[in-house]
Each structure stands twice: as structure tokens, then as C-alpha cells.
Amino acid sequence: METTDRFANNRFYSARFQQLGHEWDANPALRRLRLELNRPAVAECMRDYPYAVSPWPVIISAERVAEFEHLIARLPALYLKAIRIMFGSDADAFALYLNEPAVIHEILLSTQADPRQMLNRHDVLYANGQLKLIEVNAGSTIGGWQLSWIEPQFREILASGAATARWALDYRNMVDTMFTGLFDAIARQQPGGGTGNILLLVAGAVQEEQEARLAPFGGAFVRMRPKRWPRGRMVICTDVAHVAFDGDGTVSHEGERMDAVLLLSPEGTIIDPTIQLRLTSAHLAGRVVMPDSPLYTLFGNKALMALLHEPVLAPHLDAGERALVERHIPFTARMGATSVQWRGRAWALRTLLLAHKDDFVIKKSHSLQGRDVHVGKFCGDDEWAAVVERELGAQDWLAQEYCGADTVVAPDAHGELSDWTFIWGIFDAGGRYGGAFVRGMPVNNRRGVINSATGAVEFPVFEEAAKKNKVTL
Numbered sequence: 001m002e003t004t005d006r007f008a009n010n011r012f013y014s015a016r017f018q019q020l021g022h023e024w025d026a027n028p029a030l031r032r033l034r035l036e037l038n039r040p041a042v043a044e045c046m047r048d049y050p051y052a053v054s055p056w057p058v059i060i061s062a063e064r065v066a067e068f069e070h071l072i073a074r075l076p077a078l079y080l081k082a083i084r085i086m087f088g089s090d091a092d093a094f095a096l097y098l099n100e101p102a103v104i105h106e107i108l109l110s111t112q113a114d115p116r117q118m119l120n121r122h123d124v125l126y127a128n129g130q131l132k133l134i135e136v137n138a139g140s141t142i143g144g145w146q147l148s149w150i151e152p153q154f155r156e157i158l159a160s161g162a163a164t165a166r167w168a169l170d171y172r173n174m175v176d177t178m179f180t181g182l183f184d185a186i187a188r189q190q191p192g193g194g195t196g197n198i199l200l201l202v203a204g205a206v207q208e209e210q211e212a213r214l215a216p217f218g219g220a221f222v223r224m225r226p227k228r229w230p231r232g233r234m235v236i237c238t239d240v241a242h243v244a245f246d247g248d249g250t251v252s253h254e255g256e257r258m259d260a261v262l263l264l265s266p267e268g269t270i271i272d273p274t275i276q277l278r279l280t281s282a283h284l285a286g287r288v289v290m291p292d293s294p295l296y297t298l299f300g301n302k303a304l305m306a307l308l309h310e311p312v313l314a315p316h317l318d319a320g321e322r323a324l325v326e327r328h329i330p331f332t333a334r335m336g337a338t339s340v341q342w343r344g345r346a347w348a349l350r351t352l353l354l355a356h357k358d359d360f361v362i363k364k365s366h367s368l369q370g371r372d373v374h375v376g377k378f379c380g381d382d383e384w385a386a387v388v389e390r391e392l393g394a395q396d397w398l399a400q401e402y403c404g405a406d407t408v409v410a411p412d413a414h415g416e417l418s419d420w421t422f423i424w425g426i427f428d429a430g431g432r433y434g435g436a437f438v439r440g441m442p443v444n445n446r447r448g449v450i451n452s453a454t455g456a457v458e459f460p461v462f463e464e465a466a467k468k469n470k471v472t473l
Helices: 015-026 062-087 091-098 102-110 145-159 174-189 207-213 215-224 273-284 294-300 303-307 319-328 349-355 381-391
Strands: 058-060 119-127 130-138 198-201 234-237 243-245 251-253 260-263 332-334 339-342 345-348 360-364 373-375 397-401 407-411 417-429 433-442 457-464
Touching: 015 058, 015 407, 015 417, 062 091, 062 102, 062 119, 062 130, 062 303, 062 319, 062 417, 062 433, 062 457, 091 102, 091 303, 102 294, 119 294, 130 294, 130 303, 130 319, 145 174, 145 433, 145 457, 174 215, 174 260, 174 417, 174 433, 207 215, 207 234, 215 234, 243 273, 260 273, 273 294, 303 332, 303 397, 339 349, 345 349, 349 360, 349 381, 349 397, 360 381, 373 381, 417 457
Parallel strands: 058 457, 198 234, 198 260
Antiparallel strands: 119 130, 119 417, 243 251, 332 397, 339 345, 360 373, 360 397, 407 417, 417 433, 433 457
């Protein structure tokens, strides 16, 4: 009698991930292995890491990597094209639609955005085998890269199995790829020059605490620093009084020129507006690489996904662009809209959301960590109706078509095999795929929001190593 392979869904991500499932099934002791974050070699900031981390990776194939790369490469240009077509020179329309300062539109008109200076994390899932974008997080505070600092322990876990120890697997260190992207951007901006100095500005924090928290960045900085800048330094600064600007906009820290700046201040921290403006001006003048420039953090505005679904935009897109939107961008509409086109029919937005509760999510376009998200499928009728009535007409809220994530089988915190749904965080470092991590929730979770801050378990992501051609003599 034929039996069903409970790990068949894992095969979608890679043959190795399916095989890993069989190893877990055959060797229960493997499932019960644990990370040891209290080891002396572990970065201090990871010893009290607030989120649950699986010791076992999700393993992906070259096919999945190619899908990630395709989305990362195409999306920024598509967003910029949509902005240009939909708003032209109308800064007020831009500001109203996206709930952004009109000056950002003026910057876009006068400055050529370079996606290779961006740091983004695309949160995606697979629904019925199709990659779906949920949102983009932009800037250097996107998070998720912390698992890179405990890669050696993941390798140890894999080496614990007789079979898994022999597997050839690659890992993309997300912090390494971030610094590679920064150095490449500096080299393009200052051909033949530059210092290789990068400033990590954590305004309003305690210097000693940030030096301990960000110490692992120093190792990545040194590993990735090009030979052309042997004296390049990574500087951590918590006091903006130490940052100065020359007459031409050059940024310096205590008299030493900086080629790139990362704004790593905690959420809610307000940087002196004068410093923020001068940093932005220095970036726009080509004096400093700054992924946190408003020119690039704009790409984290979820309302851009609604812009791609505006009916008047479609005729201006080529076949490839329309296919990308249809395949990868769930239908999204601003709650400020009165009517929308959904599945070939015109709807009043209120009527649509009440009639198709289970098909929609209502969320804020500027929000983090799974906050301000209401999943219709997991709301009662009265609760959903109240959310619709409260947010209908709100300029900073969106309705997005719900995509149910495909399931896989993996061990839970106690080593028991269970079904999970995944949200993937895929990193864009300088316009290239820079690695990924996964947040998983058991399928019996009734909240519908998969986020580390709401209890999800984080999984590292490894890749099947490319097969090398054999030479026969």
C-alpha cells in the first residue's frame, strides 16, 4: 500500500530539505538538539536574544534563489516607474497617496535613485507554490540579520547527523553581504578615492552598550573591507555632536572623513532634524553613501503595492512588468479609496471588505513588527466590521488580499514534528540577493500574523551548494 510522504511539501524548497525531514523522522535525537547561546564565543548581543530560534535550517534550491533574485532586481525600477507615471510632477498627489512629505517627490525628480545603495528586506511567502510579496522593509534597521552571528552553531548541528554532515550547503551571511554592498557603493561613488570609513550612528543611545551590541559588525567589516582601503574604519557613534560637515557636504567624525553612514537608532528615536537634513543633503550631493536616505526608505512604504494595482497604470507597463505584479504582488488598495477593481469587477471598498472578510488583511502602510495588522480570516464578524468602519477613509491604511502560506513539516521547540507556515525575509544588499531567514508559526496559530515579535520561531536559511563539473582523465 502506498504511503504519503509527510515531507512532500518540504521538497518544494529543495530536495535536501525533504531529505532533512526524513532524517528528523528517522532520528528523533537530532530533533532535540539545541543551540547554546551562552557560550563565550557567542556575540554578547545574542546571549539574551528575545526571539525563539530553531537549531535547524530551511534548505533552498537554486530555483528558489533565482526567484528571490528576480523580484529583488525588478521591483525598485517598477516602483520608480509607477511613481513617475502616476504622479508626474504633482508632488501634492504623491504626498496624499503615499502619506509622505512632498519634498521626497521633489528629490525623486531631481536625483537619480540608485537601487544599488539600498538595504531592503522583502517579506514574502509562498502560496500554492507562488512567491507573494507581503511588504518591503527599507533601511539599516530592518533586522533579521542577527542569525548570521551564530552560523557556526548551525553548522555544528548539521554535522551531528551522519547524513547531514556530508551535505554540501552554502550560507549567505547577511551582515557580510551588507558590508559588501556598502563598499561597492562607495567605490562607485568615489572611483579612485575614498577612505573606506563607515559610520554607524546610533543617536541618543549609550556608547558602551552600542559598542557591545554592534561589536559583531566589526568582524564583518574587516572581512569584507577591500584591499584598497586597508586603513578603513567602522566607527560607532551615539552623540551627533561628534559628526561634522565641511562646506562641500563631506561628513566627518571627530575630524575623520566618513564614506557611508548607517542610521541605526532604535525605533522612535528622533535625530536632530538639522543633522538629518545635512546627512540627506550630503548623500544627495554624492558625498556619502546612505541607505537610510528618504530617497530609499520610501521603498518600504506599503502603499506602493497599491500603486502597482491602480487600473490606469497597467497600460503603461510592459508584459514582464504586468506579469510580475499579477504573480507576485497581492491585490492591495488604500483604505482611502472609495471604489476598487478586484477580480475583474468594480466594488465599493466597504462592500468588498465586508462581503469577502476571509480574503483580506487590513494593515497600516507605515508600521513594523506585525503591529497594526488585522487578518479577516482570524477575526470575528463584528470585530472585522468594526475595523473596516474605523479605518475606511484612513490615508495610511491598506486592504491587501490575504495569501495563505503553504505548509512544511519541521520540529517544534520540543523536538516534535509539526506543520508550520513560513514568512521569508529575503535581503537586498546593494541590488543583489544577500541571504534570508524564515519566521515560522504552527498552523494552529489563530492570530494569522507571523512575526518574531508575536511569537514566531526564526529559522536560518542554507542553500544547496552548486554542483561542480567533474573532470575525467
